[in-house]
Amino acid sequence: MIESWQSFDDPDVNLSMYRFAERLWPICRSLTGEGVRETLHLIRERLPDLAIHEVPSGTRCFDWQVPNEWNIRDAYLIGPDGEKVVEFRNNNLHVVGYSEPVDRMMSLEELRPHLFSLPDQPDAIPYVTSYYKRFFGFCLSHRQLQSLKEGTYRVVIDSTLQPGSLTYADLVLPGRTEKEVFLSTYVCHPSLANNELSGPVVTVALAQWLMSQKDRRYTYRIYFGPETIGAIVYLSRHLDHLKRQVLAGYVVTCVGDDRAFSLLSSRYGDTMVDRLTSRVLTEVVGEFKRYSFLQRGSDERQYGSPGVDLPMVSVMRTRYGSYPEYHTSLDDLSIISPAGLGGALKVLKSCLTALEWNQTYRVAQPCEPQLGKRGLYPTISTKASGISVRQMMDVLAYSDGRNDLLRISEIIGVPLLDVARIIRPLIEAGVVVEV
């Protein structure tokens, strides 16, 4: 069982996550294409056992089909004065994702339906995509849009949109049992930081930490790939296995800023991982924001859909859609921080440790055990942890084969990881046995 519960916070790791985000920042990711591939290869440098998969365009997955592969070399607008006024190389958000190739002269009037800006955030370039409808477009700040002169523009998008493949990766870390904890994050957003370089970056660190554990009770399965269609592809390939084995899962997204913690619950909010994560968040960070499944917006939409029904929640810092920089060029590396990434990593480590310990026990004999003769009284009561004999007796009273440690923690009002520390010597002394 994971036992490193004293070392959930490591400033070196936090800084190294931020450095990795900086490294990934300039790459132009989308649903498919070279940007995704390059990103996954950089992740594989850190997780050598990562398996990278290619799925041909056109492959059917449930109600969907894998779209064509999109790649882009360059894109720009040349204005009436012959000057490049919008240039992909300056910011890859300038091009609508999945824009088809174009090289055409257009008047500003013709061009307008292809230009996107945000009047309320005049300095921000919006993030826009058109995955399933052929289209092309440019995104720019509203200030720049307003400065465009009437006249004829040369519109160039040097992209390809043609059969190829969708790329995703997964990593399976075996444990003592085949029961799985599933972690999912996505790598399809171009230069955007909290949503979504933070997810892959924290998930890599979490995977490295898992790999360093001597004894894992559970098997850990980790998915890196494009959002929505990638998750659907993954589910279409592994659904039966996942439904059978996954006992808990996390969508790791928007975990980089330092403004809040958030939990988005499963479809009914009533699974063990909902309750466990809520409790761990309360214990580790205190206040946090709760979102119901009605406020979902990422891959929990697929993992939590009817027929899939995986018990998964999303742990976040500030949720997508809930911060002003969301889906604009303002969601840059200044929004995230080592402390922001580190806070999310600490919560996720705490959750996975709690999950491993969250078993059901029963006392071996009727009546209260005689703790004195086993030397368990003094050992415990002098611990700096503040664990008291009363807490130990309460853990025993509810170790009746009906409650997992989470439920015991809720009943007796003692933090879940403390309950794990209390039960450990009782297991070793044979006073309680796992059910």
Add this chain to the structure above:
Amino acid sequence: MIESWQSFDDPDVNLSMYRFAERLWPICRSLTGEGVRETLHLIRERLPDLAIHEVPSGTRCFDWQVPNEWNIRDAYLIGPDGEKVVEFRNNNLHVVGYSEPVDRMMSLEELRPHLFSLPDQPDAIPYVTSYYKRFFGFCLSHRQLQSLKEGTYRVVIDSTLQPGSLTYADLVLPGRTEKEVFLSTYVCHPSLANNELSGPVVTVALAQWLMSQKDRRYTYRIYFGPETIGAIVYLSRHLDHLKRQVLAGYVVTCVGDDRAFSLLSSRYGDTMVDRLTSRVLTEVVGEFKRYSFLQRGSDERQYGSPGVDLPMVSVMRTRYGSYPEYHTSLDDLSIISPAGLGGALKVLKSCLTALEWNQTYRVAQPCEPQLGKRGLYPTISTKASGISVRQMMDVLAYSDGRNDLLRISEIIGVPLLDVARIIRPLIEAGVVVEV
């Protein structure tokens, strides 16, 4: 399935209900007798398939027996001055229901235990009956009682109370399935308006509306007859069938005034029809008064009794016992109105429509469906109804075979009839299937 959800309000229908109440007003109804027969024949003029049944006096029904038939031709008191001081022909409330025949000279003192008035409402004639204990009596305003002179009175009640029969009627409107919705109202009150001409009058209009529906999912069974003993007779004849087939029912009573809406719940308040009706009332009328089964007072006493256990509620405007004119001559045609009757009719139509749509669905494939390729996005989002893509996705997320539309409506916070409108194209597109 009933689909006329745009036309729940029809001023012509409302006026015609009121006119029918005026037509029924003067008839002297009681548990049994010609008044009930005449009322049921007038109803049959509007519902030609109505079946009228006679049940002989003395017939056993569970713990009860059908009482003798009561008819009355005339009744009056002649005072010491030779003047008719109380006269049945002026108001049929003047005679205690089921009064045995009498023609006798009595002093005012002897007469007093047979005279009923309401000191707190000195101008109202109370409504009094003595169905199961032989008795005779007169009801009069307290003002009139106080003006009676000492002396000898001639007391005449020209009634018959002898073996005959109890009369009730029912109408069965077949639907696509044998599952039934049961509507029950009663016709045993003499000239009283809200309680109870409103019930039969609204139920007739509701039956006519049901008959006009092209496609009924459910079979509708409608009962018109005397309260309590009539319901007991009906149950004794149909109990097994009703227990097997009735999935929801309504007692229609006190549905004529325009002061309130009320819902009286089933014995435990936990049936589908309790929840559905509560939700529909909230959506259609907003605020309404809730009564528990402990405040029951009409035929739900029988339908909800142990061993009967029909899932039925009472939808009312102002409940019996809760308005000052209740069970007095003041509950006259001025208390009810076309708008009052119409409001109740609208709620009941909404409830029955909601019932028909309230099925359980599941999505046909795992993961979110690709709505774009089916043209369901724009169709929906431009509807004047304000139904959004988000609402459609939420309906799909909870169409998992666990929830009827009512539950989905509760979970996602969208009106139940809107959920029905959202799911309809999804059924047609094969995206969801009925469970």
Add this chain to the structure above:
Amino acid sequence: MIESWQSFDDPDVNLSMYRFAERLWPICRSLTGEGVRETLHLIRERLPDLAIHEVPSGTRCFDWQVPNEWNIRDAYLIGPDGEKVVEFRNNNLHVVGYSEPVDRMMSLEELRPHLFSLPDQPDAIPYVTSYYKRFFGFCLSHRQLQSLKEGTYRVVIDSTLQPGSLTYADLVLPGRTEKEVFLSTYVCHPSLANNELSGPVVTVALAQWLMSQKDRRYTYRIYFGPETIGAIVYLSRHLDHLKRQVLAGYVVTCVGDDRAFSLLSSRYGDTMVDRLTSRVLTEVVGEFKRYSFLQRGSDERQYGSPGVDLPMVSVMRTRYGSYPEYHTSLDDLSIISPAGLGGALKVLKSCLTALEWNQTYRVAQPCEPQLGKRGLYPTISTKASGISVRQMMDVLAYSDGRNDLLRISEIIGVPLLDVARIIRPLIEAGVVVEV
């Protein structure tokens, strides 16, 4: 069924309980030894069928062993001046319970770790024991401790701590059924009044009252013995029987003062006896203090432990640990009173009566019964009790085979013992039958 519900309060009985407490007061009780034996013999004078049992030291019981028997003849400290400064004969709290024999000269410094006082209550002698670790010690008031002179003391404890036996007693009062109500109280505390002479004294009176009942539905099993190890011994001998037969039980402790009523619930607080006792307390005494199982401290620790799982609660006046005199010489006979003991006895009589009546009924026929023809209307409505026809109809409405009288009482808001009085004539008339 117990029917004496009019005579729950008897001043003579209350006074006689107090007199019995005075009689038991001077005896030096402990886990084992002559004090326990003498106490049980005095109880047997009042309950002739009481069976007294001896269990040899060393007997194994689950995780425990019966300790050696402890007896004490005398104990004292002789100070540097040759004066007896602490003397067991003055107060048997002066010696730490289970002190091993000693006769030794010790300096005050050596002696200090063996002296116990309460700085915050300088006039109180604390109550201290050391059952499972060999030790000796004296308890004294802090004022006295501070007055002890430096110098050499003669330390004498004339005790024996050697193989013998543990003594307990039980009484079984058979009823019409083999289902049992279990009452448990303990006799191991030396001169302490509320905790714990009150428990045995009230339990004796309760047993006498039970013996006086003509018709007991249930069998009553009553345990008197040492706390903790005695309960564990009793459970180790009777566990299977108790798990099979006990439908409700009470730990009777701290029932002598007149400051409060308290209820400590079972492990989950959800058994019938939890709900019933809570309701009876509300009806009989109004406000009372509720404690969860997390605040347990007496033999419910064993009866409610996993694997034992007896449905038991503790009814108390002021709970152990919750009053300033607790476990000190101040918990003397001035703390308890006839009224205090009597209040607890009244509550326990009410609970046992309610338990006997708390069966499940169903009406014999569908629909409401015709009460008039059975003369049940007037009989009822004129009762001084204020029981109304409405209450009778409500009891009938929920006599559907799903609810015990407790649940009906909760649903209809009528006191439980009133519901018993309402249902009694309905049972006799055959209108309801027991399920």
